[in-house]
Amino acid sequence: MTGTTTSKIDTKRTQMADIARLAGVSTATVSRALNGSVLIKQETRERIQELARSLNYAINFSAKNLRSGDNRTIGVVIPYDINTRQHISDPFFLGMLGSLADALTDQGYDLLLSRVDAQHLDEVAKLYETGRVKGIILIGQWRHHDQLNELAMRRIPLVVWGAQLPGQMYCSVGSDNRMGGQMATEHLIQKGCKRIAFFGDVNLPEVAQRYEGYVLAHHHAKLPLEEALRVATPFASDLAQKMMIEFLDQTILFDAVFAASDLLAISIMGLLAARGLDVPRDYCVVGYDDVDAASHCHPPLTTIRQSVDVAGTQMVDCLEQLIAGGRPESRVLKIALTERQSTRQRKFR
C-alpha cells in the first residue's frame, strides 16, 4: 500500500506517468516540458503544461531530489541558551526571520526552521549531512564562535548573523556594531551628555563591539570612562530589569543611557518614568535595532537602525555563493542613527 490509510478511496496523486499517458507522450517529455526545456516543441510543451495544471499536478520532491541529488531547502537555526534563557523573544529576531523567509522564497528556497540548544550546535551539522538542507543560516552568534568555526571546517555552507571576529572561518553578516556604538555615543555627547551609562552584555561579540564604539567616542571627545557606568545586563529579561533597578538604586551619577538593544532601552525608560524622571529632559536614551516598538514607545526612541531587509538578502546571497563553492567575504552592513524624542530638546549645561 502506498499512501497513508487516510481514506478508502485512496486517490493516488497524479504523477508524470498519468500526464504522459493522457498526452500520449513519454514521461521524459513531460519532465522536460514541465521544466520548460527548449528541446520540446513549444506546442507540445504548452499542451503538457496546460494538462498538468488542469490535473492539479504537483511534483514529488522526494523523487526529484533523490534523482537530481539536489534540493532547495535552507535551514535557519536559532540557537537558544537554556541557562541564560536567551530565547528568541526579541522582536528583532522575528523581523530577521521574516526577512529571511522573504529572501529565501524569492530565490526559490524553502525554509526549515530549527531551534537548537546552543550547547549542541553540532546538531545543525546533521541537518546538512542528512541532505535535508543545502545550507544553513544561523541567527545569533552568541558566544559560540569556536563551535561555529568547527562547523565551517566541516565544510558546511554556513552563514551567521553576528559580528565579524578575528580568526573567523565562517561567513558572517552583521551590522557595523563598532560604528553603531560610536554614533550612538557621539550623538549623546553632542546633546551635551557627559556621563553615559552603557547597558549590555559585553560577553556577546556584537555588544562588545558596540561598547568599543562607545569607548572610542569617549576618547575622541576626551571624556573619561567610568566602570560604574557599564552595566552588564543580558538581553532583555527579568534579570536585566533587576540589574537596571539596582543600578538606579545606587544613585550613580549619569545623564544618559546607551542600551545595546531597544528592548533594554524601552525598559530603562519605563523604569525612569516610574521614578518620575523624564526622558529626554533628565536623561537621554539611545537604543539599538530600531524595532517597531522603538517608534511606538514613549517617548519615541532614538536608536541605531539595523536594516533587517538588507540583512536577509545579504545572508542568502552569501549562502548561495558558499553553496556554489565560493568563498564569500563576511559582510558588515551600514547602520544609521534614527533620531527621535528620547534624545531631543536637550539643553547644553
Added chain:
Amino acid sequence: MTGTTTSKIDTKRTQMADIARLAGVSTATVSRALNGSVLIKQETRERIQELARSLNYAINFSAKNLRSGDNRTIGVVIPYDINTRQHISDPFFLGMLGSLADALTDQGYDLLLSRVDAQHLDEVAKLYETGRVKGIILIGQWRHHDQLNELAMRRIPLVVWGAQLPGQMYCSVGSDNRMGGQMATEHLIQKGCKRIAFFGDVNLPEVAQRYEGYVLAHHHAKLPLEEALRVATPFASDLAQKMMIEFLDQTILFDAVFAASDLLAISIMGLLAARGLDVPRDYCVVGYDDVDAASHCHPPLTTIRQSVDVAGTQMVDCLEQLIAGGRPESRVLKIALTERQSTRQRKFR
C-alpha cells in the same frame, strides 16, 4: 556527475551500501539494523550501528521518503496581508512559532516555515500536495475563514490558530476569546471603571469574540454600551497609533481601555503618558496576550494571558490526529487574567 562540483575530491557521502560492504551484510540488514528492527540479531545490530556512527553516516531523506511515501515535516504558515501590512511583527507570533518549533521537535517533526500572501492561501495547498509536508499549521486566521474551509475540504491536514467559527470545516485551536474579553472588562468594571474604550479590529474573528465578551460584561453590569468607545484599530501599526491619537483628540469621556492586544495597550499607555495622564490613576488599561513586554512596560500591564506553550502542543496534537485520519475537535484554551499595575490602586468614585 552526482554531487555539486564543490571540491575536486568529491568525497561521496557514505551510504548504506558502504556500511553493508564493510560489515559484510546486505543493505537490507543495514536498513533494518539502523531502524532498530528486532528481526536483526542484537550483536549484528549493534555492530552496524557502531559502524554507521564511526563512518558518520547520515541517511538520505529523499530516498527514504520516496520509498516509504512518508515524511516528517510540518509546514507552518504565517499569512501576511499586503494591504493592511499585518505582517508578523507581533511578538506574540514569535512566541507561538517558538512554541511550535519545540512541540514539533518533541514529536520528531521538522518545521518548514512559510510566509504566504493571504490573498493566495491556496498556495499552502501546494506544500501538502507536493509531498513536502505532512500537514499544515497556520498561524493567524485573519479574515480568511472561507479560504481555510476550502483547504480543509481538499482534505489537507490543517490546523489553524484562531477563533472557532460557525460552519467551520477546519480544526482550530485558540484561546477563549469571549471569556477573555469578558474577564478583562469585568475586571475593569470591578475597579470602578464605567466608560471603557475598546481598541481592536472587530473584523478579525478573534477580536470580534473579545468584543462580544466586552459587550456581555456590560450587560451583566447593566452598563450602557457606547459606539464612540469602540475604536476599530488594526493590530499594532502606525495606523493604529494614528487612530488612537484621533480618539484622544476627540476628548471622548472614558476612564479605561481594553485593548485587543498588548501592543495596542502599551501604545495607548505611552500616548496617555505623553499627555501627562497617569495609568492607572486616570485610566485603567487591560491588554491581551501577555507578551514579555507586558510585564516590562510601565506601568506593568494587566492582561489576558494566552498560554503559548500549551497552544503549540495542542496544535501539534490536533494535527497528528488529522494526519492519522481522525477528526479532532477544535479546541478552546483557557485564559487567565494577570493583574499588574495598570489596573491597580484604583479608587472607586
Added chain:
DNA sequence: GTGAAAGCGCTAACAA
C-alpha cells in the same frame, strides 16, 4: 523533437 532505459538510495515483501 522525442522516447527508452537506467538508476538516484532506500525499504519491505517474500524467500531462504
Added chain:
DNA sequence: TTGTTAGCGCTTTCAC
C-alpha cells in the same frame, strides 16, 4: 536471522 529483489517518481544520457 538474513538476503534477494522489486520498485518509490523522477531526470537524463543516449539513441533514433
